[in-house]
Amino acid sequence: MKIETKIAKFTKPLYLESGRILEPWQIIYETYGELNEDKSNVILITHALSGSHHAAGKYENDTKPGWWDALIGEGKAIDTNKYFVIATNVIGSCFGSTGPMSHIYPGSEERYRLKFPVVTIKDMIKAQKILLDSLGIKHIKAVIGGSMGGMQALRFGVDYPGFSEYVIPIATTYQTKPYVIAINKSMTEAIRADKEFNNGNYKPGALLKGLSAARMIGYLNYTSPATFEKKFGREYVKTDGMFELFGRFQVESYLEYNGANFPKWFDALSYIYLLKAISLFDISRGFNSLEDAFSAIKDKLYLISFSGDTLFFPQEMREIKKYMDKVDGKCQYYEIDSNYGHDSFLVETQKFDFLINDILKGKLDARF
């Protein structure tokens, strides 16, 4: 599989939903497979909160492949022998696209930090659409993403009707519910409570403990109680004392490890900005009603949710289906049985890869 990593730089301003601009701005992206002659075989992959443009394949010396490697590749559900797959890192993130810590506030020599504008899901896909335009791509086969990536896919369907043949949002919602806003808030506040965060003025590369704590909160909300049971049970770390205050169960040791690693590869300000984007997500913003928003979708909308998702409950995606039915949109809803919680979209790919394969082959369109 041919993998290419590129950075697209734009000098024209990116006009954001907030009324502010990013100028200049850039987006890092990765492609898999080959663009065909008439540029008609493009699939856009949109990533989740801590995801990146590295969706598939392995870099040299890498031990782990991209986050959706199980789905994207030669002969896989998203077949790179057939499709030219583009995965971009969202603006605001920290893997090379313009973000609060990685880039300079124009006209200064300082990083953006808290001067970075709030970006929304709408802004993210606007940036991706500009990238597609710059590549001369006039139409895509599909936009596919899970969680925050699913929000982007849905927004793409609403904002650029007719541009994609298929829109496939997975494990997501149409409007972030207050429960999830509360989870996001507790993560943001865990970061802000750490004095070393210093109101955004932390040292570049600082391993912020507040960000580690936020990661732990995230982990427990994206994983299911059943997964914890299966993976850790009540095993205690053998070298720790049961009655030491900071003695650890295996699950605690894992959270510490996972939490301690996170600040090594993810930036605290990007985390806060992306949480904000998720909390602000409401597909009806800019429309008079949810019906109006959904009636804008002209592409074929395929929804995939997971029974055990306790972050974006299946019920929320069933509501999308109801709205689409109401406005006579083309929509099909699939619910996958899974015990893995919200992260099912990452760890249970074998339960829905065939579905994506069938969708892309048009096998399910007969049902419309």
Added chain:
Amino acid sequence: MKIETKIAKFTKPLYLESGRILEPWQIIYETYGELNEDKSNVILITHALSGSHHAAGKYENDTKPGWWDALIGEGKAIDTNKYFVIATNVIGSCFGSTGPMSHIYPGSEERYRLKFPVVTIKDMIKAQKILLDSLGIKHIKAVIGGSMGGMQALRFGVDYPGFSEYVIPIATTYQTKPYVIAINKSMTEAIRADKEFNNGNYKPGALLKGLSAARMIGYLNYTSPATFEKKFGREYVKTDGMFELFGRFQVESYLEYNGANFPKWFDALSYIYLLKAISLFDISRGFNSLEDAFSAIKDKLYLISFSGDTLFFPQEMREIKKYMDKVDGKCQYYEIDSNYGHDSFLVETQKFDFLINDILKGKLDARF
């Protein structure tokens, strides 16, 4: 209703499960109603993580009554015209019982802080049993508690068989599951990540932001998504900008308020010690098996769980019932339909007060 608040001081050591001791130690408790002549009308109330001995009634100048005021009082389910109710503050807590921040490490002039021994649920009820002994009480009518209070009730049944006529654990478990241990860990680490916590050497009275963040994490795990929806929806604070990074949804504003208040009335070290006690809870510790532990219970065990509890799932209490059936114990299980999540035991009392009333009157014993 007669309310009395008292402190019982003990000079003999309290031998803890860890092998360590508390010496001297004290326990603060509150009583409602009158002890009858043969001291046979006692009901022991055990509290949850952030609870206290102030379970019912109002102090002078108080705006809010005790945390289970809806259940405890004259003519209420736990009728103080009939019963002498004792509610103690657990050891390790911060309302007057011996705890890490409020008491001095013996032989020094310093507070215990991290020198405080780890206390367990078993230790908490041992201390309460010693209090009962000191009051000349040889038998009680019932021990009743929710959440961590339910753990204490269950442990009381196992450790002091025959001492109580009824054991009524509510919204609790027999063994803290790794998912809840993970929640506890993320709260502990949010506190530790705050530099002002200073590894336990914070200034007395410091309003630790890490503790505020921990409270937010707690709040979102004890409340249900449905409650958030009903209470807050996606309302935005009118004076905040939608595209300000720290602009707030109403739910965020509430979490900030609730979080900021918490360090004013709860201590960070007590919080960490009590979380540890909850994580360590396993009714089978000290026994060869769960069956062995449950077969120790000689009192009538009434279990009450809530359908929407996503912290201690009803399934966990159904397992207690199964074990009790297996060992031919006296046990009945009741599941209350509720959308309020774990906190149902505090906010939906009208759905189970009649049940407690019936249990205490012996009306349900015929089913054994």
